[in-house]
Amino acid sequence: MSIIPSARADGALYWQVQARRNIGVRSLFLVVLAFLIAYAVLFPGLFTVSGFAKFTQSWFPLALVAMAQAILMLTGGISLAIGATVSLGAVIAATTMAGPLGVPGGAAAVALAGLGIGAATGFIVVRLRLPAIVVTLAGSFIIGGAALLVLPRPGGAVPAWLSDLLAGDTPAAFVLLMAIVLLWKLYLATPLGLSLYAAGENPVGAYRSGVPVDAARVAAYAISGLLSTGAGLFVAAQTGSGDPVIGNAFTLNSIAAAVLGGIGFLGGQGTMRGALAGSLLLSLMISVMFFLGFTPVAQYVAQGLIIIGAVAIPQFRKVQQ
Amino acid sequence: MTAWTDSAGGRRARAILTSRPFLTLAIVVAVWIAASFASRGFGAYGHLRYLVELGAVIGLVAAGQTFVVIAGGIDLSVAAIVTVSAISLPLLSWQADPTGLASVLAVLALTTAIGVINGLGVALLRVHPMIMTLAMATFLQGLLIIIAGGSAVTAENLLVHWLGNARPAGIPAGILLWIAVSVLVLTLMHATPFGARIFAMGANPLAASLSGVPITSTTLAVYGISGFTAGLAGVLVLGMNGQGYVGIGDPYLLASIAAVVLGGTSILGGLGTYAGTIPGAILLVTITALITVVNASPGWRSILFGSLILGLLLLSGRERARR
Numbered sequence: 001m002s003i004i005p006s007a008r009a010d011g012a013l014y015w016q017v018q019a020r021r022n023i024g025v026r027s028l029f030l031v032v033l034a035f036l037i038a039y040a041v042l043f044p045g046l047f048t049v050s051g052f053a054k055f056t057q058s059w060f061p062l063a064l065v066a067m068a069q070a071i072l073m074l075t076g077g078i079s080l081a082i083g084a085t086v087s088l089g090a091v092i093a094a095t096t097m098a099g100p101l102g103v104p105g106g107a108a109a110v111a112l113a114g115l116g117i118g119a120a121t122g123f124i125v126v127r128l129r130l131p132a133i134v135v136t137l138a139g140s141f142i143i144g145g146a147a148l149l150v151l152p153r154p155g156g157a158v159p160a161w162l163s164d165l166l167a168g169d170t171p172a173a174f175v176l177l178m179a180i181v182l183l184w185k186l187y188l189a190t191p192l193g194l195s196l197y198a199a200g201e202n203p204v205g206a207y208r209s210g211v212p213v214d215a216a217r218v219a220a221y222a223i224s225g226l227l228s229t230g231a232g233l234f235v236a237a238q239t240g241s242g243d244p245v246i247g248n249a250f251t252l253n254s255i256a257a258a259v260l261g262g263i264g265f266l267g268g269q270g271t272m273r274g275a276l277a278g279s280l281l282l283s284l285m286i287s288v289m290f291f292l293g294f295t296p297v298a299q300y301v302a303q304g305l306i307i308i309g310a311v312a313i314p315q316f317r318k319v320q321q
Numbered sequence: 322m323t324a325w326t327d328s329a330g331g332r333r334a335r336a337i338l339t340s341r342p343f344l345t346l347a348i349v350v351a352v353w354i355a356a357s358f359a360s361r362g363f364g365a366y367g368h369l370r371y372l373v374e375l376g377a378v379i380g381l382v383a384a385g386q387t388f389v390v391i392a393g394g395i396d397l398s399v400a401a402i403v404t405v406s407a408i409s410l411p412l413l414s415w416q417a418d419p420t421g422l423a424s425v426l427a428v429l430a431l432t433t434a435i436g437v438i439n440g441l442g443v444a445l446l447r448v449h450p451m452i453m454t455l456a457m458a459t460f461l462q463g464l465l466i467i468i469a470g471g472s473a474v475t476a477e478n479l480l481v482h483w484l485g486n487a488r489p490a491g492i493p494a495g496i497l498l499w500i501a502v503s504v505l506v507l508t509l510m511h512a513t514p515f516g517a518r519i520f521a522m523g524a525n526p527l528a529a530s531l532s533g534v535p536i537t538s539t540t541l542a543v544y545g546i547s548g549f550t551a552g553l554a555g556v557l558v559l560g561m562n563g564q565g566y567v568g569i570g571d572p573y574l575l576a577s578i579a580a581v582v583l584g585g586t587s588i589l590g591g592l593g594t595y596a597g598t599i600p601g602a603i604l605l606v607t608i609t610a611l612i613t614v615v616n617a618s619p620g621w622r623s624i625l626f627g628s629l630i631l632g633l634l635l636l637s638g639r640e641r642a643r644r
Binding site: 078124128130131133134135137138139140141142143144145146147148149152252255256259265297298299300301303304305307308 | 395442446448449451452453455456457458459460461462463464466467575578579582588589618619620621622623624625626627628630631634635
């Protein structure tokens with residue numbers, strides 16, 4: 001019975017493994033720290049409650065879509081429909097929450113739409129064996145069209161108290177994010193969550209070892225959809241209304257954040273903490289450039305350059321060695 | 322002896338009839354026949370000629386995309402490159418250049434260079450193609466707004482005007498250009514060592530590299546070709562439109578990838594042909610034209626477009642089962 005390690009040794013092993021998983025993203029954490037310091041210097045209000053709240057609110061939707069993209073990329077998939085799904089979540093929230101359904105009904109509708117769209121996409125990709133990139137590209141038109149049907153032009157409303165709660169002067173967004181990270185940790189401990197990395201790293205081997213590869217991948221798509229429409233709900237609360245194209249920029253940014261965070265395109269490589277750090281870096285980058293007075297145009301140019309640089313430099317070093 | 326030739330010929334005929342390009346072509350013809358019964362004027366020669374002329378732009382963008390996809394990559398910057406071409410051409414006009422040929426060549430050199438930079442990032446810096454080309458698109462988008470300032474620019478270039486409007490022997494010049502490019506692309510892809518290297522690289526880059534395929538230069542060439550054909554498409558679309566503006570190339574990103582995949586080329590690389598992309602491009606403009614005929618709201622139009630592409634993918638884009 002000595003093969004069962006004691007609880008104490010088990011705990012030590014856990015932290016050892018977690019520390020090893022940090023190795024790939026350690027330099028990223030340093031860059032994020034540097035940007036955080038730059039942000040704090042430019043914007044000293046960060047250390048007040050409302051300043052911290054505003055800071056986390058600008059990060060929160062990007063963090064959610066980065067997680068939505070990362071969970072797909074870990075299973076070897078990808079989605080080019082994240083932006084359209086965020087828009088759909090926003091317009092559903094803006095049209096239902098002020099109506100007879102109320103906030104709970106509206107939130108349920110947003111969650112159901114996200115889970116449903118994600119599961120349908122996952123079913124098409126996994127069970128019908130179509131390439132994810134093309135399915136989600138076509139899906140972005142279908143989902144974007146649905147968003148236009150729900151709300152043809154910007155409008156609708158989110159109850160003011162909800163906007164104040166989520167995007168007011170309290171760091172509710174940060175608390176929510178921590179709760180989501182905790183749920184992610186719990187999900188990784190379930191059979192489906194455990195299958196996630198295996199399904200991405202070596203699907204054939206995992207399949208032959210009895211891992212529910214297909215179920216894990218469909219579940220990943222469903223969770224990704226839920227996170228995306230959730231980000232849409234938050235964006236609607238932030239702006240107080242809905243806009244059928246508000247989410248478009250999130251597609252590129254979600255991929256950029258996940259890749260900055262060290263998630264590999266081939267599946268099974270990377271960690272969620274990396275993706276979160278990547279999204280934080282992207283969010284900080286945009287804020288710092290804004291404070292430095294870059295025009296939106298110069299921001300595009302700088303963002304393109306920084307993303308290539310950040311992705312290329314570690315790869316380049318690997319090749320040199 | 323005769324029987325042997327007959328059966329070989331029969332086998333050959335069957336192989337062509339069941340191939341992906343032929344299947345896509347058959348779908349196009351079936352849709353055209355059905356649509357001309359449903360809507361008067363759809364099947365008129367003038368309308369079909371117009372559809373093929375629109376398809377030429379997609380076909381040109383998709384030519385480079387086919388090379389990149391077969392080589393195992395993807396080019397998400399084609400839309401931005403089309404816009405770069407359509408906007409920088411009117412800005413580059415010289416007094417000493419009455420035909421406009423020099424400025425067209427200069428623009429094509431510029432877009433080819435953009436493609437080669439994509440290739441440099443992919444081959445030397447080892448950035449994933451999707452990230453490299455998306456970042457390039459973001460970068461170009463910013464640059465374009467700086468250069469053009471958001472207003473439309475009018476082209477006063479004889480060659481560009483001729484490409485967009487002339488009809489030698491009743492056939493639009495754009496279609497003639499597409500035919501010429503198609504012949505070149507098909508020859509390059511299927512009858513040269515370069516073409517063979519692309520397929521080898523897409524099927525298994527490591528094996529290709531160990532067998533002596535020069536990965537770096539081939540990658541540069543593939544992305545360079547994509548920049549070149551996207552630039553050519555920009556010239557054509559500028560000629561047809563008369564004006565260039567930021568966003569003029571946007572529809573061609575999804576269209577080029579969809580045309581490639583609908584034509585039976587595997588998005589995973591190593592398998593496919595431009596012969597399928599050609600009917601794929603015509604199929605896409607046909608779908609768009611049909612949706613316009615239906616006269617639905619923008620939302621429904623978008624849903625129809627996405628669903629039709631998804632439905633067609635089920636016919637032609639499935640991957641192998643895992644066992």
